[in-house]
Amino acid sequence: DVKVTQSSRYLVKRTGEKVFLECVQDMDHENMFWYRQDPGLGLRLIYFSYDVKMKEKGDIPEGYSVSREKKERFSLILESASTNQTSMYLCASMPGPGTYNEQFFGPGTRLTVL
Amino acid sequence: AQSVAQPEDQVNVAEGNPLTVKCTYSVSGNPYLFWYVQYPNRGLQFLLKYITGDNLVKGSYGFEAEFNKSQTSFHLKKPSALVSDSALYFCAVRGRRGSQGNLIFGKGTKLSVKP
Numbered sequence: 473d474v475k476v477t478q479s480s481r482y483l484v485k486r487t488g489e490k491v492f493l494e495c496v497q498d499m500d501h502e503n504m505f506w507y508r509q510d511p512g513l514g515l516r517l518i519y520f521s522y523d524v525k526m527k528e529k530g531d532i533p534e535g536y537s538v539s540r541e542k543k544e545r546f547s548l549i550l551e552s553a554s555t556n557q558t559s560m561y562l563c564a565s566m567p568g569p570g571t572y573n574e575q576f577f578g579p580g581t582r583l584t585v586l
Numbered sequence: 587a588q589s590v591a592q593p594e595d596q597v598n599v600a601e602g603n604p605l606t607v608k609c610t611y612s613v614s615g616n617p618y619l620f621w622y623v624q625y626p627n628r629g630l631q632f633l634l635k636y637i638t639g640d641n642l643v644k645g646s647y648g649f650e651a652e653f654n655k656s657q658t659s660f661h662l663k664k665p666s667a668l669v670s671d672s673a674l675y676f677c678a679v680r681g682r683r684g685s686q687g688n689l690i691f692g693k694g695t696k697l698s699v700k701p
Contacts (some may be wrong), residue, residue: 476629505688512595512692514676515630528689562629572637574620575689577629 475499476565484584491550493581495563502512504546505575506530506538509560511541520549536562554584588613592692599667599699607695609677618680620689621651625673631700633698636660645664647671667699 476568479494497504507530517530525532527538535557539547545550546565550557560582564575590613599605611617618637622630632635634645641653651662662675678689 474631507691512693515691517688522689558595572618572635574632574635575630575645576632577622580627581627582627 473504476563476576478561478563480581481579482582482584484586485551485553486586487554489553489585491553491583491585493548493550493561493563493583495548495565495578496544497543497546497565497576499509499565500543500566501565501567501574501576502520502543503575504540505564505566506536506546506548506563507562507564508532509562509580515562518548520545524547528550551585559583588679588681588690590619590677590690590692591696592675592677594695595693596696596698599697601669601699601701602666605664605667605671605697605699607675608679608696609660609662609692611658611660611677611679611681617653617658617660619651619653620678620680621645621649621660622676622678622691623647623673624676624694630676633662652673667697668700669699672697672699 478496504519505520521527521540537549562580563578566575590612621636624630636643636653644650674694677692680684681688681690
């Protein structure tokens with residue numbers, strides 16, 4: 473079974489802190505994604521990566537950056553956390569190539585910024 | 587632009603009754619459609635997908651979905667609901683970002699199954 477793990481289930485940070493969210497997948501997938509989930513808004517794509525050291529902006533990249541130094545790991549970075557970044561963050565991976573494949577999700581990290 | 591809509595925020599069903607969770611889509615080109623389920627405090631789990639072929643797609647946990655091109659719909663169905671089916675359901679369509687395509691999700695429908 474594909475396993476996508478996220479470093480923390482719950483995280484509480486202060487405004488202005490630099491925050492790292494880590495995601496690791498164990499199935500050698502080429503593609504990885506970061507979403508945030510907010511009630512009534514569904515999932516919104518922040519960033520994604522289709523190869524090591526490659527990244528592309530999603531729909532809401534402002535205030536975030538990412539890093540993918542190894543194939544299995546995709547990190548989301550909040551350079552200076554703000555209260556409006558309080559949310560559930562979901563990581564996903566997907567095998568490639570092919571547009572028919574489904575994404576596999578991690579359990580999520582619920583981030584609270586005070 | 588690719589998009590999906592889930593017109594119902596919440597669906598209430600009695601256990602044992604059939605359930606339907608609605609999804610409509612708007613795409614340019616062939617639609618690649620997905621359903622996911624999210625249980626409380628969990629990540630999303632893949633249920634099923636439509637790529638091509640038979641309009642009735644069968645998936646996990648007894649769920650199925652009917653693709654209707656003329657109505658641009660992809661409704662999720664189950665003949666007999668269980669209390670354990672209570673969860674948040676997301677419809678998604680393949681987008682066009684990047685070389686592999688992202689997923690564009692609907693806002694989700696909360697399914698509540700009462701005993």
